[in-house]
Amino acid sequence: MSEGENSGDKTLTVAPSKTLHLKQRPVEHGMVRQSFSHGRSKVVVVEKVKRRAPGQAEPAKPAGATAPIAEPPPPPPKAAPKSATQRPAPAPRSGSGVVLRALTDEEREARARALVDAKSREEEDRRRAEIDAKARNEREEREHAERAAADARKREEEERLAREAESKRKSEEEARRRLPADAAGVGAPRSPPVGAAAPGPAATRAPVRTEGEAAVRRPPVRTIGGFTPPQPPRPTPSRGGAMKDRGRLTVSTATAGTDEERTRSVASFKRRQQRLFRGQVEQKEKVLREVILPETITIQELANRMSERAVDVIRLLMKQGEMHKINDVIDADTAQLVAEEMGHTVKRVAESDVEEGLFDTPDIDADLTARPPVVTIMGHVDHGKTSLLDAIRQANVVSGEAGGITQHIGAYQVTAPNGHAITFIDTPGHAAFTAMRARGAKVTDIVVLVVAADDGVMPQTIEAINHARAAHVPLIVAINKIDKPDAKPERVRTELLQYEVQVETMGGETLEVEVSAKQKTNLDKLLELIALQAEVLDLKANAERAAEGTVIEARLDRGRGPVATMLVQRGTLRVGDIVVAGTQWGRVRALLDDQGVARPEAGPSFPVEILGFSGTPEAGDRVAVVESEARAREIAEYRERMKRDKIAARGGSARGSLSDMMSQLKTAGRKEFPLVIKGDVQGSVEAIAAALEKLGTDEVGARIVHAGVGGISESDISLAEASNAAVIGFNVRAHKEARDAAERSGIEIRYYNIIYNLVDDVKAAMSGLLAPTLRETLLGNATILEVFDISKVGKVAGCRVTDGNVERGANVRLIRDNVVVHEGKLSTLKRFKDEVKEVAAGQECGMAFENYQDMRAGDVIECYRVEEIKRTL
16 A cells, blocks of 8 residues: 555555555644533644544554444354465455454453444433433422412402402592592592502502512512502622523523423522511410429529429519529418419429338237336436436446546336336436436436425526427436535426426325435335336337337447447347438347347347447437338438428528528627537437527527537548637547547637537637727816917916816826817826826816817816727627
8 A cells, every 4th residue: 555545644554565654634723612600611732633434544543532322243254174285365355455454252242242332321211311311300290289379369469459459449549439528629539649540550569679589579569559660670690690690500500491480489488478477476385383392492493393484483583572682582371472473383392202111100009018117317417317317327437437427328128126118318418418307308208306305406407398388298307416414305396397297295196205315215115216207107018010209319420430339229239220310221240128139029128239330310300110121221312312302492582581680680790709610419419509609699600510420530620720710629529630630721610519518618718709898987178278379389278176186198188168069189298397107186177188279278187098808609
């Protein structure tokens, strides 16, 4: 093949006498404009490729170009078998001189697979196009329905406005016809106002759209007296023209016709409806509810249960005279008043259901057996109560008490001469231990009133009588110390008559016996009277049930932990039982009697010490045995929560009432003496706190920052340092860490074992906070005879002392015409030219005042001294 046959083509040629080479053909270029979104376009330069003529070889393509899919050639005819010497026939040549080779089986299979894949892709594209067309048709139908609905609503609105205009026009015509005949312009139709449109359909015509305005329907304009306010024209788009107004370019908008009118969207119609009905807010009907009220509730929770605003509840409480915040706790009665005032009904519930069946379950009479009596020894201090009990028990408890007085409550069990057991409870006689005596009277069956024959009836004796009457228990009078020379038992019997206690020797029903604890006289007779009284009472209890009792005393032992002295009243308490006492619970680890001996169990009327509580219970708490730890924990948590809520409610009401707010203003300047008190037992701490609170006055008072049982710990010192308080230990000592912390911070720890000394020291310390009393003592009077003006000194009054003495540095008053015109101090007192300390009556002297010069002849100078007198509580 020659070169001239294919001039201008860039093809491969084969010549017999020339080498294989590439021939360059000319390249043609063209310009193509590309369009992008937002109206942008770009012109690019492209290369033009000529179409290949039929029968012409395919031009070479750049790397990566996809070859066109060719039809597979027909299979070649079967050839005869070749011999070993026969050579294959040469491949046929094409007209252009290019040798065409036959396709292999792999190439034919690849082309077949490519053809099948192309057909499947075409089928998938056709199916996807059908789905898109169907979705587009559905969307167009939905939009058409919405436009039709909007048009219908518009027509209804226009018809309604037309009817309103027509009815208004008829009413105006009727009004004009009814005008009186003598009115001006009779018979002439009234012309419409200037600038008003004529009534009729034109008044309700829809506004005309401007060119380029989006097809958004405006709400119909109401006419006022036939006048339609002009609508401002919508400004045309400044940039982009129609391209700017077309909105977002989607498949549906691109395929839709250009002459189709756009309508408002559903969201736009909803916004229009909200604007129309924004001012027409419906008043919700108040829902009356049934409010469930516990014993205490916060104002926020009460408002939530009533579906009311908390500010309305606070406003109602303010009308009732109480100031509260949203988080304050109020009791159930106040909450019920508030709820009923707001129209709601109230259902009161109690959280105390967890304690149901814990105490006072009735026993069957067949299960009751006799139990020992519980006897409480009561009386005035130093009347021999503990000594009498020691004589009965053959013990020596008095020697262990500090100061020879009982400061703790004790429980003991002795055996009477008849062989029956008797439980004795010893109470202190000091005035501060009122709560202990009250607890002793509550758990007792018989009260033995000890009165000293040489002292008679005293204040605590009267208090013991009142406690016994309040507890409704019988009274036995023991007249002690009859061995003393000045003993007068008859005087005791006579004094008891004043308090309605009439003994048998005086014709009454109260048993009485004369005893001597020191000489052990008539002790057996006293025990016989107790046994007789117990037999009359017929005391019984069920010993086979779960134990119940009362905490007599509680303390915190450093080695054994919380220890509670309990009097078992019903049932039998055993080691391992789970007990609950107040806000504390625990499992009984050990039971100890009054001698310190461990016991496996304790029956009715038996005093015993319990080890195993989680914390120190309060004296007077009732103790019960429960079946599981879960219930014990639930009861303890409920009592702790109720105690905390009641304290908060009581504190909130006291803080919020108007009367208490006024009383707080009066005592705003009251000085406080902060204290941290630690005692050996709960009763002692309680008695100390009660005694110190009684010492307070309107000017000064003791504030107990913390009061607890046990040794003084490091946390107590930290609390005292933070509150600037003093630390008091009663029958306890501070730990080593606490002593070191007290030395570092400068906190003084005071130890006491007698309550008298503690109260006296605190009283003296509180007295130091009182402002002293000022007392004036008149020294003498002097009369001014002449006033001299001395240079560099000032005015000096020449005086004569009329009575008493006048001292330099004393306080003076200048009296003119019986009116005090100045009060100050005497700075200068001279006798002739000498400075003297005092001038007696009848002598003349010179006087000068501090910072005062207005003195006149005839004025009287009164000289006095001010003394400060220390006050005490």
